[in-house]
Amino acid sequence: MVVLNKLYTRTGDDGTTALGTGERRNKHDLRVEAYGTVDEANSCIGIARSAFGDDQAELDAILSRIQNDLFDLGADLATPDTGEKLEYEPLRIVASQVERVEKDIDALTRRVKPLRSFVLPGGHPAAAALHLARTVARRAERVMVELSGRTDERVSAEAIRYINRVSDLLFVAARVVNDNGEADVLWVPGENR
Numbered sequence: 034m035v036v037l038n039k040l041y042t043r044t045g046d047d048g049t050t051a052l053g054t055g056e057r058r059n060k061h062d063l064r065v066e067a068y069g070t071v072d073e074a075n076s077c078i079g080i081a082r083s084a085f086g087d088d089q090a091e092l093d094a095i096l097s098r099i100q101n102d103l104f105d106l107g108a109d110l111a112t113p114d115t116g117e118k119l120e121y122e123p124l125r126i127v128a129s130q131v132e133r134v135e136k137d138i139d140a141l142t143r144r145v146k147p148l149r150s151f152v153l154p155g156g157h158p159a160a161a162a163l164h165l166a167r168t169v170a171r172r173a174e175r176v177m178v179e180l181s182g183r184t185d186e187r188v189s190a191e192a193i194r195y196i197n198r199v200s201d202l203l204f205v206a207a208r209v210v211n212d213n214g215e216a217d218v219l220w221v222p223g224e225n226r
Contacts, residue, residue, distance in 0.1 A: 053112030053123060063180045067188070068110040070173035071196070075103040077166035078203070084159035085210075092209055095137050099199060102130050106192060110177070114187045126192045134198040141205045145214035152204075155218040156211035163210060167203035170196055 049057040050065055058065055078096055085093050105124055112123040154164030174196045181188035208214045 053108065054115070054119065056113075063176065063183070064110060064113065064186065067173065067176045067180050068107040070169060070176050071103055071107050071110065074166050074169040074173055074199070075100050075107075077162060077169050078103075081159045081162035081166060081206075081210075084157070084162060089159070089210065092141070092206055095141075095202075096206065099134070099202065102126070102134075102195070103199070105130070106195060109192050110188065114189070125189060126195045128191055131191060131194045131198055134195065134202055138198065138202045138205055141202070141209050145205060145208045148214075149219075151220040152208065153218040153220050154207075156207070156216045160207040160210040160216075163203050163207035167200050167207065170200040170203060174200065 045060065048060055050060050051057055052064070078100055082093055082096055082100075106126055108124040109126050112119075114123075152164075154168075155161050174193065177188050177193055177196060180186050181193065208217055211217045
C-alpha cells in the first residue's frame, strides 16, 4: 500500500530522484526518462478517456486496466533489476499482462474496417488524444529499448513487449472511437503538392 502524507520532500531539489531500490539518480537519467515517459502516456490516456461518451464503456474499461498496468510498468522501471536481493518483491510486468493486451487488440480490431491508407491523428477529440498517447507510448518504448541496450542496465523483455502492445492497442482504440474507422482521417499521399 502506498501512503503519501506529504507531496513535497525537498530531496529532489538537487536534481536527483530516488529509485525503488533507494538509489538516487539524476532526473535526466535514462531510466527516469523511461518511467517518466510511461507516466506521460498514461496521462494522455486519461485525457482521452475524459472525452469518451457513454457508448465507450467497453473501451473505457480496457483503458482503465491499461492505465493501472502502466503504473505497474513505471514501478518495474523504477526498480532496476541489479541481481541483488531486495527486502521486498519488486513489481514486474508479466506475460499475462501482455497476453491480455493482445486479446483486447484482437477484440477491438474485429470492430474496425480494414485500412486502405495510413491514418492521420484526428477525428473525434478522444481519438486524437489516443493517437497522442500512442506516440508517447512509442517514445517510451524507444527509451526503454535504449536503456536495455546499456551494459549496466536491465529492462525485461516482457516490459518492452508490453509497451509495444499498448501502442498498438491505442492505435486501434483511436479507430474504434472514430466510429469504428468510418470517421478516420486518412492520409492522401502528395495531396498538397
